[in-house]
């Protein structure tokens with residue numbers, strides 16, 4: 569039995585169970601970015617000029633080498649040179665406390681960015697915002713209550729009874745965590761419509777001048793950008809069929825943390841914002857472990873590992889080397905990670921929001937290429953933790969007897 573046929577039988581079995589996730593689907597996808605866009609080829613010059621660090625020529629050259637190899641062409645940022653002007657604590661002097669100022673900026677920036685993506689997703693979805701029953705917000709930028717979730721609910725005009733959950737500090741897998749939670753909510757609440765909004769103003773809490781002896785901060789400065797993604801998730805059994813259209817069915821999700829890797833990827837909120845740890849070992853650790861993680865996730869579904877080129881792959885583009893590691897680990901043909909590489913190139917790494925951009929890009933590409941029905945979504949972040957979800961593309965015939973839309 570091939571992978572797709574096995575999955576069909578798992579889906580058919582699960583339809584007999586009283587509680588199931590198999591018909592929970594992504595119903596719409598939206599994304600947004602701040603207006604300020606900087607080309608990667610100009611970034612090292614911009615960054616060292618704005619932070620008055622041009623005298624650090626060796627660091628600047630290293631930054632240029634990292635930018636050249638980053639796989640990024642451009643990124644979007646909440647800050648502009650104008651908004652930074654007159655705020656030395658944010659970009660000139662790391663000895664000045666800046667946490668309160670950064671959090672105050674994030675308190676407005678995050679809900680507004682989230683609202684921009686959410687407005688698009690609600691428009692695509694086609695139903696009134698008041699039909700949203702649950703809201704899951706994920707961000708690494710913010711530390712207050714009431715938080716970005718309540719502000720977003722107000723901005724969108726959601727009903728006061730909407731059930732809110734705010735996920736914080738999930739790093740780059742925060743988007744996948746939010747999608748997993750939304751899948752579980754939709755799978756256990758018939759008729760639920762879950763709005764997931766992942767908003768990241770990565771630079772607001774981490775922009776600071778380059779310093780000698782902290783090269784991974786340079787890597788972070790070269791990779792991270794700002795953006796938001798939003799998704800609406802619901803149970804296909806209760807779809808308003810003339811309005812709602814499933815895009816991806818969410819079949820199964822799991823999370824695994826690699827033992828002994830606590831210090832490989834890390835974020836610590838300090839007086840001057842996030843202290844970012846990105847070990848040079850991260851790509852090799854991913855390459856050595858990722859295939860086993862995915863195989864273990866698929867086993868309970870009765871799917872054997874292997875045949876990886878027959879799947880589609882929404883992978884979080886943590887960095888070019890992370891994608892290279894995944895490509896090597898699964899023996900993927902060139903082009904299998906094209907959507908992830910495209911998003912990295914056009915937007916950089918926007919932490920948890922990035923995976924929603926990748927899903928959107930895969931959806932766009934699938935309009936031409938409808939071959940791969942089954943996909944494995946992956947988010948990678950601090951832990952090292954890997955969030956995985958099996959997706960089934962909607963709108964494809966699985967076999968002659970079992971058609972999903």
Ligand SMILES: CC(C)(COP(=O)(O)OP(=O)(O)OC[C@H]1O[C@@H](n2cnc3c(N)ncnc32)[C@H](O)[C@@H]1OP(=O)(O)O)[C@@H](O)C(=O)NCCC(=O)NCCSC(=O)/C=C/c1ccc(O)cc1
Nearest residue numbers: 637638740783784833835844846847848850886887888889
């Ligand atoms: C684009 C990179 C950075 C460089 O490309 P390369 O092919 O490895 O090129 P090189 O080996 O020539 O490296 C260029 C320079 O960068 C240096 N470098 C190369 N990685 C490093 C390094 N982690 N440190 C510090 N110098 C380095 C490397 O030593 C070298 O320095 P130099 O010899 O002076 O030119 C590439 O290594 C890369 O994509 N790395 C993966 C980055 C990565 O782990 N991303 C995080 C994945 S998980 C995620 O998305 C985020 C989680 C997260 C985590 C923390 C947070 O706070 C928030 C979120």
